[in-house]
Amino acid sequence: MSTETGQIDKMGKKMGMWFFLFTEILFFGGMFLLYSIYRYKYSQDFHSGAAEENIILGTINTVILLTSSFTIALSIAAVKKGRNISSSLLQLATILMGVAFLVIKYFEWTAKINLGIYPDSPILLEHAKGEILFFGLYYVMTGLHGLHVLVGVVVISFMLYFTRRETINRENYARLENTGLYWHFVDIVWIYLYPLFYLIT
Amino acid sequence: MKEKYVEDHAVATGTYTAVWLALLLLLAGTIAVAKLRLLAQFSVLGSLLIASAKAGLVLAFFMNLKYEGRFLKVMLTVAIAALTLLIGLTFVDVWLR
């Protein structure tokens, strides 16, 4: 969008991205609502469910995402100083960490699936009602979160391309900044998912 | 009268590093609270409060919210308040049935 003089409205674009993140708050919020109600109703079952989670992998994933937020923030700072190469490397690091997160998630999921714990599985249906809900919520919430991570990885890859071509540069970095906002949001969702699924034993 | 365009506040690398270390520290804290049951039956609440502290740091410094205009801060509060209202009123049903 541009004003009469043809200037790009940076504030407007930033506002648009923040508004989009507000909608994401409500989107994930619906899932957190279900989690909180069912946790209240079945607190014991949720404890036993969480005990079956792999806290080491969960913690590693948390460290990964927190660090990836760090690197993408640094990458934006670098571009603002005109350091496109540093920025590119930092974006690459962010991408790799995003991929690592997804790989670890993949292993977590397959481990559970091999144990016969997945939505509607005969084994899961023999568990207590609260545990059925717990694992349902686990798959849905980490699944949708993972999807958002994947989208983020793809988008940052595009930003990396633009940074290498210098169409993202010290005058023109709104796209990267807004991508960063999205990535930080994805990080924040995980910041809440982590204790709710791994630590409440 | 439009929102003033807040000149991009240049955040020093040192600040980002400090925030990152603080986040890792809080992560350790949240594990301690949960695993060592430091706060007894408030451990869930404690974990969530620490999570909110982490989220707050990410919002304020990585997402630059500390240096943004008042409007964004207000609207973020509105969005969070909306979600809180939704969850809260639903709880009024479930809790008091």
Place this chain on the structure above:
Amino acid sequence: MTQRNETPAAAGFYERTGKYRWLIVEWMMSTDHKRIGVMYLMALLSFFSVGVVLGFIIRLSLLSPGWLMGQQTYNEFFTLHGVIQIFLFIIPGIPVAFGNIFLPILIGAQDVAFPKINRLSWWLYVTGATLVLLSVFIKGRPPDTGWTFYAPYSVQTPANVSIAVMGVFVLGFSSILTGLNFVTTIHRMRAPGMGWFRMPAFPWTLYATGWVQMLATPVLAITLLFIFLGRFFGVGFFDPTKGGDPILYEHLFWMYSHPAVYIMVLPAMGIISEIIPVFSRRALFGYAAICMSALGIAVVGYAVWGHHMFTSGMSDTARVIFSFVSFLVAVPSGVKIFNWVSTLYKGSIEVDAPLLFALSFIFLFSIGGLTGLIIGSLAPNLHLHGTYFIVGHFHYVMFGGAGFSIIAGLHYWFPKITGRMYSEKFAKIGWLNLFVGFNILYFSMFVLGFQGMPRRYFDYPPQYHTNHVLSTMGSWFLAIGLIIIFANLIRSIFKGKKAPANPWGGKTLEWTIPSPPSHENFEKIPVITRGPYPYEEEAR
């Protein structure tokens, strides 16, 4: 681009840009808010017509219990009628049609904040609508759950619920992006000198609506996703055998669907606020209160959803709270009604079609609103929930309210959009049929409901027969009225007298540019030096 008042009507932004060979590609690829708005308008009115036909057939089938269709088919009919009228017509409704065409012009801008996202919204709308309609035509039965898709039935029924729900999901995303676009546009693109309180009332309502679209629609999105996941992966969040609670579905569903009715009606109120000053030659009474009440309705309307669930098994405390807040939301609505009537008082009234429909809005919406108070009260609701009283209520507010407002807007802005005038005579004849038919059709439903006739039933015992017949006959008058109104408008597109830039003497910015507007709206962005309704300055 030069002024085009003298050339044949429908030049302006309709003129071919020459960028694409095929006309339809040129339009579908357009990012011009006016073209997008016109395309939306055509689609909306087409889907509305389909919905009306479905409603007409439903009423026909109720002339005598079960004579025309069986139970299963009836369920599919009212489901489709609801889904089309609500998700394909009235929720996108005014924002995507009149909002798109006029918001930038009303605030003195050349387009919305994100034109390409606007085009994406349009494409998503077409996609979502297609998916919804496919649920009727692909193998398997059309959805039979009602437009509310209540779980667990929606998860279990073999009907084509998944694709319909996917379609609504996509439509929701379209709606979110439109809201985001409009809110950003209003924040960032008002012309120099246009402070918030120099902005006309219609953009104010689009602003409030935009926030509701952004903060409520995602809840519907996740809820629909839960149905989808339930159907495909057996995720049983609302299935009691898997620990789930069906009432939670209702909570999540109505958390969106109540604010959704404000998405429907707030912009409709905005149109009324534009029309009344013009046709009474008076400034909008209590303009600031009108603007703030739009925000008030949006905020309070966020906390009343439980009044759709009074008989579901919710706790008493929750029910009392929801009932109380439901009363509160009537206050800002009442403010608007009083202020519109005060604007008319001692005005110089011209009862042209736009005003006629606007006055009808005030009358019909008031009836709908007052009956809303009845069913918002906890005790009567226990008797009236799930009856025809509800059906009457929401048709009065949605059709009598938002629907009549759309027709008012169509007439008000017809000259600006098409460059031609419609026939006043036929507009008024159509109005008479529509208004009389509407009241016969829907008022009898209050009686039916009070007497205990349940809704969504394909048959009924003999004591309800008379009122059902009366109601159906009302639908015939209504249909005739709609046909006359739309035939008039369609004919006038081709044969209407050429319209000047300002046929009504309006004072808002769209009347300062040609009919139809040129591609970039304004030759020069205006500088605003006054409020939007300076009628008092005219010599009396």
